[in-house]
Amino acid sequence: MTSENDDDEADDHRCIDCGKPAPPTDTNYTLISARHGWRLTRGPDRDGVRVMEWRCPTCWQVHRKKMVPGT
Numbered sequence: 505m506t507s508e509n510d511d512d513e514a515d516d517h518r519c520i521d522c523g524k525p526a527p528p529t530d531t532n533y534t535l536i537s538a539r540h541g542w543r544l545t546r547g548p549d550r551d552g553v554r555v556m557e558w559r560c561p562t563c564w565q566v567h568r569k570k571m572v573p574g575t
Contacts, residue, residue, distance in 0.1 A: 542564070
């Protein structure tokens with residue numbers, strides 16, 4: 505059973521680092537990654553629960569440099 509708030513949260517994509525809202529799309533199937541440069545990563549949170557994290561192009565570059573040794 506899902507509530508209306510659950511649907512609203514699913515549609516509200518924001519950058520996990522800076523909080524910038526994702527660009528508007530026509531449907532949930534529009535690829536904001538390919539079209540707008542946003543990136544989605546999956547991983548565990550502090551409690552071990554798997555979460556999805558959206559990042560805007562600017563924050564993605566910073567995040568990526570942290571993940572790759574020697575950059």
